[in-house]
Amino acid sequence: MARRHRPPPPSPLPQRDGIDPVRVRLPVDAEGRWATVRDHLVSRFGGAVGTGRVEEMLREGRFVGTDGPLSGGEPYAVGRYVWFHRDFAAEERVPFEIGIVHRDERIVVADKPHFLATTPRGRHVTETALARLRRELDEPALQPAHRLDRLTAGLTLFVVRPEDRGAYQTLFRDRRVRKEYEAVAPYDPSLELPVTVRSRIEKEPGVPAAREVPGEPNSESRIELLAHRGGYGRYRLLPATGRTHQLRVHMNALGLPILGDPLYPVVLPDGPDSSDAYARPLQLLARLLEFTDPLTGGPYRFESGLRLAQWPRSQWPR
Numbered sequence: 001m002a003r004r005h006r007p008p009p010p011s012p013l014p015q016r017d018g019i020d021p022v023r024v025r026l027p028v029d030a031e032g033r034w035a036t037v038r039d040h041l042v043s044r045f046g047g048a049v050g051t052g053r054v055e056e057m058l059r060e061g062r063f064v065g066t067d068g069p070l071s072g073g074e075p076y077a078v079g080r081y082v083w084f085h086r087d088f089a090a091e092e093r094v095p096f097e098i099g100i101v102h103r104d105e106r107i108v109v110a111d112k113p114h115f116l117a118t119t120p121r122g123r124h125v126t127e128t129a130l131a132r133l134r135r136e137l138d139e140p141a142l143q144p145a146h147r148l149d150r151l152t153a154g155l156t157l158f159v160v161r162p163e164d165r166g167a168y169q170t171l172f173r174d175r176r177v178r179k180e181y182e183a184v185a186p187y188d189p190s191l192e193l194p195v196t197v198r199s200r201i202e203k204e205p206g207v208p209a210a211r212e213v214p215g216e217p218n219s220e221s222r223i224e225l226l227a228h229r230g231g232y233g234r235y236r237l238l239p240a241t242g243r244t245h246q247l248r249v250h251m252n253a254l255g256l257p258i259l260g261d262p263l264y265p266v267v268l269p270d271g272p273d274s275s276d277a278y279a280r281p282l283q284l285l286a287r288l289l290e291f292t293d294p295l296t297g298g299p300y301r302f303e304s305g306l307r308l309a310q311w312p313r314s315q316w317p318r
Contacts, residue, residue, distance in 0.1 A: 012064050013083045015140050018131030019120060021064075024082040037063075037082065038072030049087070057084065091127040095278065098132055101155065101302050106295060107168065108133065108142065108158040109302045114281035117150040129156060146172045149245065151262075154181070154286025154304045167294040172242070179239055180288035181247055184310045185256040187225075187233035194224040197250040201243040209263040210245040212253060219243040221250045232259070234311050237284075247284065259283040259310055283308045 013021040026040055034040040041063065042054050061069035063084045070082065099111030110129060117124040120131060134142050145157040145168035159165040171177050198217040203210040220240040227234045233256070237247045245264075251257060252264035260282040262268045285308050290301045 008081060009066055011083050012066060012068070013085065015134065016085050017088065017126045018134035018140075019085070019088070019125060021083045021085050024084075026076065026078055026080045026082070028078050029076060034076045036072060036076055037070055037074045037080070040076060041072065041082070086125075088125050089123070091123070091125065094127055098129055098136070099305055100137075101305065102300075103137070104160075106160055106164055106293075107145075108137065108139070108160065109289065110156050110158060111304050111306050112148055112153060112156045112286075113306070114151060114153045115278065118144055118147040118156055124150065130158070133158060145169050146177075146242075148286055149284075151260075151282040152181075152284045152286060153281070153306050155289045155302055156286070157289060164295060171291050171294055175240065176291060178288070178290040179286065180290075181237040181239070182226075182285045182287045182308060183235045183237055183247070183251060183258045184232055184283035184308050185235060185251055185258045187228040187231055188255060191254060191256070194222060195254070196220065196222045197253065199250070199253065201246060201249055203244040208267050210243070210249050212249060219246045219250070221247055223250065223254065223256075232310070234308075248282075281309065283310050 008023065008025070011021055011023065015021070024044070026037070029040075034043065038055070038058060041058070042051050046054050055072070057063060058070065058072040063070045063072070063082055065080065065082055094113065094116045096113035096116065098113065098116070100108065101111055102109040110133060112118065112129045116132075117128045118130060120126075120128050125131065130142065130144060134140055139160055141162055142158050142160060143162065143165050145159050145165065148154065148156045157168060159168050198220045199212045200215040200217050201210050201219045202213050218241065222238040222240070224236040224238070225233050226236055235251070235256070237251070239246055248258055248261055248264050252261075257265050260280045262277075285304060285306055287304045288302065292298070293300055
């Protein structure tokens with residue numbers, strides 16, 4: 001009979017600024033290196049923050065077990081759970097608000113602004129859509145069903161109850177969500193549109209831009225021209241897959257790099273974090289999400305209330 005996996009105990013620490021505490025489960029110590037909890041914590045985190053900082057956090061009671069704060073002198077025990085909050089670096093507030101397109105007991109559909117990451121990662125932790133929404137909506141269990149690039153604005157789906165998250169994530173995994181984007185990019189009268197672009201895209205860790213490489217295609221996008229004026233076009237982008245930077249890579253491959261893109265066709269030296277970046281956002285918007293709710297079977301269709309700044313709303317044909 002298969003052994004059932006026992007879920008971890010609930011965290012004794014509350015969220016801080018919308019961020020969950022880090023949970024550590026002490027692993028098997030095959031080499032007998034760790035006599036105490038302190039020994040393991042220093043080995044595990046001392047290289048990143050320094051031994052002195054780990055010991056200071058122990059003195060401050062920052063490391064907590066199921067029975068309360070840990071001194072670090074407790075005997076090492078395989079499987080013991082430890083929780084703590086990381087030290088967050090100060091983050092500049094992204095000066096745009098998150099719009100709420102829909103909210104019920106199961107999901108929240110948000111209009112994420114440009115420059116706001118969906119989830120905590122790297123330098124962006126408390127200034128993310130997830131952390132902000134948890135604080136602003138008082139929904140500590142909120143989780144994303146998918147992710148939107150930090151520089152892309154538009155519709156993002158969050159799940160209210162942890163037990164429902166898998167059902168909504170499966171919609172995106174199985175490509176049962178119709179996603180429609182809009183972009184402003186150069187207009188090329190010699191390019192025949194609509195066109196479907198298929199290619200193999202790879203993204204290396206630590207390298208800002210993704211790239212197309214030879215091999216079996218793993219990405220597909222349909223590109224349609226909606227209107228053009230003054231050398232620029234407004235495009236509808238329909239991704240069939242969800243590779244990192246897929247639409248940006250495919251538009252660039254067509255010779256139509258999206259306006260405001262700091263990575264394609266070339267990586268700009270100041271990237272997306274220069275002092276004037278807010279004045280020139282990437283002109284890419286996740287405009288529409290359409291799907292059948294996996295729990296109720298009801299149809300959903302959501303449209304963004306945002307507009308791309310470089311194509312005035314009054315001139316948008318629908």
